[in-house]
Structure formats: structure tokens, C-alpha cells
Amino acid sequence: MVVLVLLVVGLNNVGSAIRKDNKLRKYVVKLFSDCAYASSHHEFFTCAEKLKKYGGLPVQRFLTDINLKNWANAYFRGARYGEMCSTLAECFNAWITKERFLPITPMLFGIMEKMMEMSWNRLEESMK
Template sequence: MMRSRVVSSLFVDRIRAKPKLKLVEIIHEFKNYYGIDISYYHTWFGKELTKLDVHGDESKSFNELVWYVNAVKGTNPGSLCVLECEAGINRFRRFFVSFGGCIVGFQYCMPLLFIDATFWKSKYYGQLLCASGNNGNQAFYPLAFGVVDSETEENWTWSLQHSAAILLPMGRVVTFFSDCNQEFDIEVPKSGYGKLLQDYVINLFSICAYAVTEEEFKVAMDKLVIVGSSKVKAFISDLSRDHYANTFFKGMRYGQMASNLAE
């Protein structure tokens, strides 16, 4: 226990800055800096103690969500804060929050909403669904967040329905952006293509997306269909070109194409 406490006290700043610091890294650093060997168990337990000190007890934090919802609504008028639990057992299922101040401020941002998801970095696996605007300084403006168990169509529908409850009263037409680059990368695996050909295929798709005329779009698409595999062709055929191609998009982009909030 003493050794674990020593690890916790000496590495608290490192683990706070890098929560995913590997145990083997801690063991090697402990040896290099202090010339002392420490067991894997004491290293693991020391890191757990540090995480507890820095972030608190994650399991107990779920019990505070009911209080948090009431606190948000009481101190930030106009907020939309929804906690959903499984019926009968009251086990956490998902959580949505949009602060009243952010809702008011979004009305002064461009009518653009970027949606994305990132992994929830804790011992309880899940994902954070994000909806963010774009302010006058071309910086992201946080509007809403959803905490869910996984990135599924059901969870996204649930989150977007709550987002719609915020946006509809504003009376503005809002353009949604969703980054699908990684999906296309999956359809163009490196093996079998080679890096150069893979980059060429992805570049052709980018030309299709950014094309400003139908002729430019057709030329790039014809090349893409020729060099793309059957998986690429199937992927493209399932896409509505008015959703990803600048030429056919019926709404307003305001000079934007896509953005990845997770980064």
C-alpha cells in the first residue's frame, strides 16, 4: 500500500496531464528517475489512487446526476437538461444537456451546426455526442452534449430530437455538418490498393465533394468509379450527392464543408 501511495504522490501531475499513461511507462520512469523497481500491482493500484484523487469516484458521480440536472435548471434558466435511466432499476442510460446561456448565444452565431462523437475516456465506456456552432471568430461554439453508451442511430436520433427542441423556436434554417472521412477511409483499405492509389482515390472523392460545377463533379466521379473497388462504388451509390457534394447541396454552407469536433 505504501508503494502505491508513493506512485500516486509522485505521478499525480503526469497522470492528470495524461490519463491514459500506460503502466509500463510509469514502471520505466520510476526506474529511470528513482532507480527503484516497482511491481505491476503497486503501479496499477497507485494509478487508480491517483485517478480517484484527481477525478473522484466515477461510480458515485452517477448518483449526483439528479442533483446536477436540478442545479443546471435552477441556476441557468432556459437550459435543456435530460437524464434518462432504465425503468425499474434506475440505472444510467443517457444524458443530454444544453445550457441556457449557450442557447441564447447560438442565435448570434452563423446557422451552422457541426455534429460529431468522441469516446468517453473513463473506466465506464461510452461516447460523447457533440453539437457545436461557429462564432464570428471562426471558432467552435458549444451548444449541446449527449452522453450515451455507444454511437448508434437510436442515440443520435434521441440527441438530435432534443437539439431540434432548442433550434425550432429560433425560427432559423440551420445547416448540419457531419464528418464522414473515416467512413470513406474504411472503404478504401491500404492493403490491396497501396498507399499512393489509396490517396488518389480519396483525393478524387474530395474533388467530387468540393466541385463547384456539375461538369467538374462528373469528371472526378467518372474517374473515381473507374479506379474505385466494388466497395467504393457501393459506398458512393448509397450516398445522396446533395448531402456531400457542394454542387448539388440545396442549403447554405457559408464557406464550410466539414469539420471533425473530436479532434
């Protein structure tokens, strides 16, 4: 399972880069999230331009210091399988949302079933 690095940290850092009394703070954090989830380079570029415009110099500095392939869908090489998490544990817990609250044996069987299904889907995809 691929783990995405820095999205949650990035959201917090973008939010903290802007003064708390700034009325655009929530909008800028949303723009950062839009950049992260953009599926194409063009969509990312459009979102990033808005982000730089409304975020000002602190956000521009922040964006130059981070590697795009670590947090932007459009620049990530590989399959993310729809996951946007900052740690492996967070990613795994999001993946087993329903199974987490079951007793141990059904939980293990549920996780095993998910893993088998994921392996089967990837096998079918690789055969095409």
C-alpha cells in the first residue's frame, strides 16, 4: 500500500503560515487540498496559481520548499489507490474502517478478505 507523505502536515503548515486573523485562511487551506487532489498537471497548475495568489509570500515560500511528488496527485509517480494519508497507521486504519470494531477473529478474516480482493484486482489489472 502506498503511503502519501506530508498532506496533513502540509495542510497544518499552510494554515499556520497565514495569520489567524486572516479571513482567507480557510479558503487557502482548501486551495492547498484542491492542489493535492488535482488529477492532472493543468488542474494542479490552476489550483496552485490561486493558492499562491491568495496565500501570499508565506505560502509561496512554503510551496518552493516541498517536493511536489510527495503530496500532489498530479506529480506522484505510481498508483495511490485513492489513499491520502500521512502515515502508514493512518492509511491502514482508514482502509479497515468497518473491520476495526469487530471482535478479533472476524476482524482478521475481514482484513484477510480485503487483502485477497486487492491482490486479485491487481492481478486482473496486470493481465490487461
